[in-house]
Amino acid sequence: MDLTRREVLKLCGMGALGVSGLATLPGCLPSNSPALAETWHKGVCRFCGVGCGVMIGLRDGKVVEVKGDDLAHNKAKLCVKGSMLAELPGLPNRLLHPLIRKNGKLTQASWDEAMTRVADAFQSTRQKLGPTGLAFYGSGQLYTQESYTANKLFKAGLKCNNVDGNPRLCMASAAVGYVQTYGKDEPMGCYEDIEHATCFFLIGANAYECHPVLFERILLRKRQDKRVKLIVIDPRRTKTAGYADHFIQPLPGTDLLLLNAMIHVMLEDGLIQRDFIAEHCRISGDGGASDLAGSQDFYADYAPEKVAERMGIAPSQIREIAYLFARSEATMSLWTMGINQRTQGTYLNNTLHNLHLMTGQICRPGATPLSLTGQGNACGGVRDTGTLSHLLPAGRLIKKPAHRAIVEKLWKVAPGTISPKPGFHAMELFKAMGDGRVGCALIMASNPMQTLPNLRAFREKVKDCFICVAEPFADARTLEIADVVLPSALWVEKEGVYGQTERRYQLLEKLIDPPGEARSDLDILVDLAKRLGLADLISAQTPEAVWDEWRQFSATSKYNFSGMTYDRLRKERGLQWPCPTEDHPGTKRRFVGGDDPLVPKGKKISFYGKPDHKAVIYLRPYEPTPESRSKAFPLFLTTGRVLEQWHSGTITDKVPELSRASGRARFEINLQDAHRHDIVSGQRVRVVSAFGELTMEAFVSDGPKAGVIFASFFDSKRLINEVVAPHFDPFSKQPEFKVTAVRLEKVLA
Amino acid sequence: MDIVTTIKIAGFAVILAGMVLCLIIMRSDYYSPVYKRIAPLTFLVLPVLVIVLGNYHVFEGSQKVSSCLRCHVMAPMAMDMINPESTTLAARHYKNRWIAKKQCFTCHKDYGLNGTIKAKLDGFRHLVKYSLGSYTLPVRFRGRFNNQNCLECHRGTQKFEGIKSHHTLRERLESNKTNCTHCHGFPHPNPIERHHGEAQTVSLK
Ligand code: SF4
Numbered sequence: 001m002d003l004t005r006r007e008v009l010k011l012c013g014m015g016a017l018g019v020s021g022l023a024t025l026p027g028c029l030p031s032n033s034p035a036l037a038e039t040w041h042k043g044v045c046r047f048c049g050v051g052c053g054v055m056i057g058l059r060d061g062k063v064v065e066v067k068g069d070d071l072a073h074n075k076a077k078l079c080v081k082g083s084m085l086a087e088l089p090g091l092p093n094r095l096l097h098p099l100i101r102k103n104g105k106l107t108q109a110s111w112d113e114a115m116t117r118v119a120d121a122f123q124s125t126r127q128k129l130g131p132t133g134l135a136f137y138g139s140g141q142l143y144t145q146e147s148y149t150a151n152k153l154f155k156a157g158l159k160c161n162n163v164d165g166n167p168r169l170c171m172a173s174a175a176v177g178y179v180q181t182y183g184k185d186e187p188m189g190c191y192e193d194i195e196h197a198t199c200f201f202l203i204g205a206n207a208y209e210c211h212p213v214l215f216e217r218i219l220l221r222k223r224q225d226k227r228v229k230l231i232v233i234d235p236r237r238t239k240t241a242g243y244a245d246h247f248i249q250p251l252p253g254t255d256l257l258l259l260n261a262m263i264h265v266m267l268e269d270g271l272i273q274r275d276f277i278a279e280h281c282r283i284s285g286d287g288g289a290s291d292l293a294g295s296q297d298f299y300a301d302y303a304p305e306k307v308a309e310r311m312g313i314a315p316s317q318i319r320e321i322a323y324l325f326a327r328s329e330a331t332m333s334l335w336t337m338g339i340n341q342r343t344q345g346t347y348l349n350n351t352l353h354n355l356h357l358m359t360g361q362i363c364r365p366g367a368t369p370l371s372l373t374g375q376g377n378a379c380g381g382v383r384d385t386g387t388l389s390h391l392l393p394a395g396r397l398i399k400k401p402a403h404r405a406i407v408e409k410l411w412k413v414a415p416g417t418i419s420p421k422p423g424f425h426a427m428e429l430f431k432a433m434g435d436g437r438v439g440c441a442l443i444m445a446s447n448p449m450q451t452l453p454n455l456r457a458f459r460e461k462v463k464d465c466f467i468c469v470a471e472p473f474a475d476a477r478t479l480e481i482a483d484v485v486l487p488s489a490l491w492v493e494k495e496g497v498y499g500q501t502e503r504r505y506q507l508l509e510k511l512i513d514p515p516g517e518a519r520s521d522l523d524i525l526v527d528l529a530k531r532l533g534l535a536d537l538i539s540a541q542t543p544e545a546v547w548d549e550w551r552q553f554s555a556t557s558k559y560n561f562s563g564m565t566y567d568r569l570r571k572e573r574g575l576q577w578p579c580p581t582e583d584h585p586g587t588k589r590r591f592v593g594g595d596d597p598l599v600p601k602g603k604k605i606s607f608y609g610k611p612d613h614k615a616v617i618y619l620r621p622y623e624p625t626p627e628s629r630s631k632a633f634p635l636f637l638t639t640g641r642v643l644e645q646w647h648s649g650t651i652t653d654k655v656p657e658l659s660r661a662s663g664r665a666r667f668e669i670n671l672q673d674a675h676r677h678d679i680v681s682g683q684r685v686r687v688v689s690a691f692g693e694l695t696m697e698a699f700v701s702d703g704p705k706a707g708v709i710f711a712s713f714f715d716s717k718r719l720i721n722e723v724v725a726p727h728f729d730p731f732s733k734q735p736e737f738k739v740t741a742v743r744l745e746k747v748l749a
Numbered sequence: 750m751d752i753v754t755t756i757k758i759a760g761f762a763v764i765l766a767g768m769v770l771c772l773i774i775m776r777s778d779y780y781s782p783v784y785k786r787i788a789p790l791t792f793l794v795l796p797v798l799v800i801v802l803g804n805y806h807v808f809e810g811s812q813k814v815s816s817c818l819r820c821h822v823m824a825p826m827a828m829d830m831i832n833p834e835s836t837t838l839a840a841r842h843y844k845n846r847w848i849a850k851k852q853c854f855t856c857h858k859d860y861g862l863n864g865t866i867k868a869k870l871d872g873f874r875h876l877v878k879y880s881l882g883s884y885t886l887p888v889r890f891r892g893r894f895n896n897q898n899c900l901e902c903h904r905g906t907q908k909f910e911g912i913k914s915h916h917t918l919r920e921r922l923e924s925n926k927t928n929c930t931h932c933h934g935f936p937h938p939n940p941i942e943r944h945h946g947e948a949q950t951v952s953l954k
Binding site for chain 2: 036067078080083084221643644660
């Protein structure tokens with residue numbers, strides 16, 4: 001064979017090209033392993049108030065995979081609960097059919113039978129007790145459209161203000177705190193502030209376990225900039241505290257002393273911003289003090305040296321964190337149930353705002369108070385729609401005639417329809433259900449028979465009240481008191497809007513059908529309205545129609561989000577209100593000129609919720625909690641959540657990976673207390689309060705402060721809330737889950 | 750001179766010598782007809798050798814961060830990784846020297862011999878697509894990330910083992926049913942945050 005050099009080179013080249021070309025043919029070279037999902041859809045995690053964006057993968061009409069959405073605020077991160085969302089539609093023990101209690105047993109019924117029974121109970125109770133004999137107990141896990149519709153149905157349709165829900169148990173103090181201080185509920189800050197803050201002040205918040213994705217963001221910020229300081233205040237050495245630069249462990253119930261002492265130091269050391277206070281704040285003291293001199297007198301009683309011992313900490317710790325808070329470039333406070341679930345919850349919230357207002361650590365990137373929300377839709381769904389017994393939608397109050405008049409006009413009902421008397425708040429409501437003042441109640445997406453304090457007292461008494469429970473799971477403890485049970489849809493089995501901590505509203509579209517005969521809570525409310533002859537009032541009957549009504553309603557208020565059309569929500573990763581026009585990008589920082597469209601032109605900061613555009617610095621005195629330690633009850637019990645479980649565990653405890661990770665509920669006991677009681681880990685112990693007792697295993701650790709016992713409330717078989725005291729804040733009416741005087745007893749085998 | 754460069758130079762020298770020898774055999778009367786008949790077969794072997802060596806060159810070169818950075822599509826990921834201000838997973842691994850070299854490749858190879866070959870073929874596929882322009886921006890990762898890329902280093906560490914859910918999710922993690930990235934996030938900037946830098950790119954080339 002005779003080949004020229006040129007031909008040899010050509011042959012080599014062609015050979016190489018031929019083999020390489022194969023690579024471009026589909027399937028010739030392996031690609032990445034295939035994803036499980038055929039299609040991806042954006043959605044939101046249905047658990048906590050962080051409101052993480054998720055991508056939901058479907059195959060053959062089933063949810064097969066869920067991952068974090070990289071375009072959402074959480075940048076594709078999820079906590080372990082969120083990572084298991086794909087399991088939700090397949091969880092066992094779903095309610096598939098309505099149930100009616102017959103001869104003491106819940107038995108299967110048709111929807112018509114069940115709804116007729118409910119409507120009859122509503123009608124007959126109204127005849128017997130009047131509108132105040134009815135009640136609705138909702139949830140921060142209902143969709144916004146559902147809460148809005150329930151609120152309208154009860155307050156305008158049934159003329160009944162007994163509309164409350166589980167957000168009363170978790171966010172009421174934060175909400176009342178915002179309203180008192182700034183005139184309007186909801187935070188001014190946003191998650192993005194985390195990237196600008198140089199000091200994080202976490203008080204009463206175990207963010208590592210309860211708001212994991214946000215805490216990860218805080219840690220990233222800290223790693224990015226070594227100057228960033230993390231201050232953690234908690235009676236328990238939590239996992240959050242493990243990352244703190246400054247960890248202070250006061251006794252439960254004493255932290256208003258701490259906050260007031262910090263202000264004392266700031267006033268004493270000239271750490272306050274007098275110009276900011278003069279321009280943007282008003283001072284209001286219980287004793288009539290209205291200026292800084294009066295404040296100085298008020299805070300004189302809170303010198304660290306005077307109060308530190310009562311908290312079980314050192315005065316120098318208070319001075320140190322006061323300086324850091326005031327002098328940091330940008331301080332961000334984050335708090336949750338440790339502050340809210342307190343008899344002084346509102347005062348604590350006011351005083352946290354004082355710290356920011358007095359030091360000018362507010363309305364700048366990174367400088368902001370930001371209350372962390374417990375439930376995924378407590379903000380958007382309940383607080384904003386006013387689905388609480390004292391509220392009307394968009395921050396309006398039942399007790400104000402002008403507010404009632406506006407709402408009546410917007411809801412197109414006759415003047416005087418809405419009763420001027422606020423309804424029963426959660427604690428009073430269940431009391432009223434027990435003593436006959438309320439004879440018929442609808443409970444939706446909530447499990448109060450596990451989550452209310454002093455549980456045994458409530459459970460025993462409410463049995464005479466007719467109770468209808470709409471719930472996805474057959475083993476929720478609240479079903480034990482139900483006369484009718486309605487199977488409800490869960491998460492992407494229905495459609496609606498979720499509004500999380502930073503005023504961001506996000507749409508969750510329906511992706512799959514609910515199992516059996518389950519229906520969305522909105523469908524149940526619409527059906528009930530029809531049966532009660534109120535179909536004209538509840539004319540918006542689909543999620544989109546209700547949203548449009550609510551969106552237009554908001555235009556008349558400082559919540560204005562009328563620019564958030566359904567179409568925009570479908571496309572965007574949520575929008576933050578105010579958002580008054582369809583081309584408005586949403587508001588990151590409220591009350592800040594140039595960002596918030598409601599701030600008057602030319603103003604850099606305007607607290608426009610108040611008539612004089614000034615935030616109020618309330619001087620709030622410390623009062624000891626009603627639960628004091630005594631010889632009979634020498635310890636404090638405090639309760640909270642664990643990372644892997646969501647609230648009462650009705651959902652998460654059914655996911656084996658989560659359930660095994662959390663283990664069963666147990667008492668976390670300080671080493672010293674365990675030693676004194678001769679208790680070791682794993683041993684069964686009894687914790688007794690004036691309200692009840694519970695026996696479960698002990699876990700001995702250096703987590704809780706000496707004298708403090710911790711327990712979580714997720715375990716439906718170990719109801720810690722039977723031990724918890726029923727005291728509540730006089731302003732927010734939020735119960736004090738965090739402080740109950742108890743004693744510890746060793747259980748002999 | 751490192752071993753890789755030595756192999757490359759030696760390989761090319763052998764191929765070149767083979768080609769010259771083959772031509773000499775075919776043209777010369779000195780060699781017996783048997784050799785003359787075998788010699789043309791070299792032209793079948795040589796292209797394969799060229800491909801093998803060429804690909805070896807590509808594969809070895811593709812392990813370097815600088816080679817990812819040269820690709821217009823991948824540059825934003827690499828740019829982010831070397832940005833000390835960035836908080837993405839990739840950037841933190843780079844900045845903290847958790848992975849000291851071949852940072853892109855270390856996370857994008859699948860462990861074991863098959864995995865390594867597969868990863869290299871993936872890279873080769875990307876190279877061909879890039880050269881032919883048969884891709885659309887923004888590029889999206891559509892497959893499933895192999896958790897072994899993470900577990901190979903993290904498994905057994907105190908930090909990893911200290912998280913209870915890592916144990917209860919172990920089977921899901923090992924089988925890729927739950928991806929590490931499902932919780933820990935997308936390791937690179939999302940399409941909105943991607944950008945091509947210049948200064949640092951140059952410094953790495
Ligand atoms: S539970 Fe909260 S932090 Fe966890 S993924 Fe869901 S929204 Fe995010």
